Amino acid sequence: MLTDMPPSGPWTGYYLYGHGGSKHPMRLNLSFTRDGKIRGEGNDHVAPFAIDGRFDCATSKADWTKAYVGMHKVEYSGVYCQRTICGDWRLALLTGGFWIWPRSVAQTEFAEEQAEHEHRLEVVSS
Numbered sequence: 384m385l386t387d388m389p390p391s392g393p394w395t396g397y398y399l400y401g402h403g404g405s406k407h408p409m410r411l412n413l414s415f416t417r418d419g420k421i422r423g424e425g426n427d428h429v430a431p432f433a434i435d436g437r438f439d440c441a442t443s444k445a446d447w448t449k450a451y452v453g454m455h456k457v458e459y460s461g462v463y464c465q466r467t468i469c470g471d472w473r474l475a476l477l478t479g480g481f482w483i484w485p486r487s488v489a490q491t492e493f494a495e496e497q498a499e500h501e502h503r504l505e506v507v508s509s
Contacts, residue, residue, distance in 0.1 A: 388415050388440060389463050389485070396483030398427070398472055411483065421447050430454055438463070445470070 391414045397406035411425035415438055423434040429451055436447020436459070445468050449457045459481060461470025469482040 388417070388438065389413070389445070389466075389468065390487070391415050393486040394425075394483050395486050396467075396481065398481040399479045400477070402480045409483070421445060425449075 392412065394411040394413050395408070396411075397408050399406060407428055409425055409427035411423055411434065413421060413423035413434060415421055419437050419439060421434060421436040421438050425432055425434065430453075432449045432451045434447050434449055436445065438445045443463045444460070445463055446458075446460045449459055449472070451457075455474065457472050457474045459470065459472045461468045461481065466488055467482060467484040469480070472479055472481055
């Protein structure tokens with residue numbers, strides 16, 4: 384079953400060190416192409432970065448490398464579901480979770496969905 388592609392354009396979200404604690408905001412500008420490429424750039428509290436990766440429409444799986452300008456690279460792997468991409472990042476022995484969504488998503492509508500999803504995650508991990 385083929386899924387919709389994520390929309391290209393501005394995205395926002397956060398990542399976590401581990402799977403709890405403080406949310407570290409990030410802003411991205413992503414481009415998704417029909418041939419499965421993800422390209423873009425963004426910034427967070429570490430530094431500006433470039434994105435280079437793949438999106439599989441058949442599985443909704445997104446994998447990319449977040450390369451900080453003049454610094455290290457972080458591997459991201461997630462799933463596109465209900466207009467968001469969430470999953471895990473890894474850098475050597477460090478890992479954590481992330482969640483991003485298009486900035487065009489209405490904040491009030493999305494805030495309710497996000498709160499419900501985060502509650503389900505807390506129940507599952509308890």
